[in-house]
Amino acid sequence: MHFSMYSYLRKFLFYFNPERSHTIALQGLRFADKLGLLRLVTKPTAHPRTVMGLTFQHPVGLAAGLDKNADYVDALAALGFSFIEIGTVTPKPQTGNMPPRLFRLVEQEALINRMGFNNKGMEYVAHQLEKTRYRGILGINIGKNKDTPLEHAADDYRLGFRHLWKYASYITINISSPNTPGLRDLQEANALTALLATLKKEQGKIAEIHRYIPLVVKISPDLSHEALRTMATILLQQKIDGVIATNTTIQREGIEQSPVAHEAGGLSGRPLQARSTYVIKQLHPLLQNNIPIIASGGVIDKASIQEKLAAGASLVQVYTGLIYHGLEIMNDTSK
Numbered sequence: 001m002h003f004s005m006y007s008y009l010r011k012f013l014f015y016f017n018p019e020r021s022h023t024i025a026l027q028g029l030r031f032a033d034k035l036g037l038l039r040l041v042t043k044p045t046a047h048p049r050t051v052m053g054l055t056f057q058h059p060v061g062l063a064a065g066l067d068k069n070a071d072y073v074d075a076l077a078a079l080g081f082s083f084i085e086i087g088t089v090t091p092k093p094q095t096g097n098m099p100p101r102l103f104r105l106v107e108q109e110a111l112i113n114r115m116g117f118n119n120k121g122m123e124y125v126a127h128q129l130e131k132t133r134y135r136g137i138l139g140i141n142i143g144k145n146k147d148t149p150l151e152h153a154a155d156d157y158r159l160g161f162r163h164l165w166k167y168a169s170y171i172t173i174n175i176s177s178p179n180t181p182g183l184r185d186l187q188e189a190n191a192l193t194a195l196l197a198t199l200k201k202e203q204g205k206i207a208e209i210h211r212y213i214p215l216v217v218k219i220s221p222d223l224s225h226e227a228l229r230t231m232a233t234i235l236l237q238q239k240i241d242g243v244i245a246t247n248t249t250i251q252r253e254g255i256e257q258s259p260v261a262h263e264a265g266g267l268s269g270r271p272l273q274a275r276s277t278y279v280i281k282q283l284h285p286l287l288q289n290n291i292p293i294i295a296s297g298g299v300i301d302k303a304s305i306q307e308k309l310a311a312g313a314s315l316v317q318v319y320t321g322l323i324y325h326g327l328e329i330m331n332d333t334s335k
Ligand SMILES: Cc1cc2nc3c(=O)[nH]c(=O)nc-3n(C[C@H](O)[C@H](O)[C@H](O)COP(=O)(O)O)c2cc1C
Pocket: 063, 064, 065, 066, 068, 087, 088, 102, 111, 113, 115, 117, 141, 174, 177, 218, 246, 247, 248, 268, 269, 270, 272, 296, 297, 298, 299, 317, 318, 319, 320, 321
């Protein structure tokens, strides 16, 4: 879609509250797909690359959280992403936090969200994926239910993995959402080692009988350099297949002017870009080229895509950039 066209659509969508316009946009997209209209969308030029043993047509994929329940995979695929990540999916359905829980910061090209893993649960998602036509690269992002105590978190991730691996090109272990109390404590050394060891064991069992499903860990941008160093050591020890850097931040730097800056939740979009790239720059040498990095956080235009790749990322994911700029972001992925 041409930018000027999207700017009209954006005006219409921004008339509604953010969560409502999210649903309107996705339902509209699915309708357009059913009518065959999405065939008219110009697809990015192919620049294939192999990452985690998978061949991606170009570097730009869709980040988790836009399609939590795999309700819109075929329509989203028609937009030309080289991969799509659905979720976060938890074992049981849950409603998430009370609305309002999603806020636009238009001037800053940012969002604050405290959705809290609202999703329909793994059974529903498996059912949706049975019906999906898409055969491209699909990441499935898994998490734990809010009411599962932290010491039993590994059981929830194992359940998600067991239930959903057969639909997945890779599985993302989300331990970095700021909106599930205690979740980010799973990034601490002992908890992380135990969780990843459990999932690697599960991965091994599935690989023996079926196929190898790459495991990817999604991390927070709010980790100190020391914490990142420990994280890198554990990821290498556990032979994790990829890292997504990063999730949303709880910092509020650069958005002090916004009337919603005080809202609790994770900040995404342009104000996250620099911090998230800085994390990639620190992580890249620590991972010694053994674990590929997928960039997420402030991928908002061509320049930010190039910045992420130059910092050491192999692929990038978009979310907030799509809300503000539409498909313009993907027009030139010539890297
Ligand atoms: C409304 C919303 C919901 C999100 N839900 C999830 C989620 O369920 N799981 C997850 O791993 N990340 C989730 N994210 C984080 C995004 O996947 C992404 O990592 C983050 O927004 C930073 O990228 P961006 O600046 O391009 O948006 C969500 C982000 C937003 C804005």
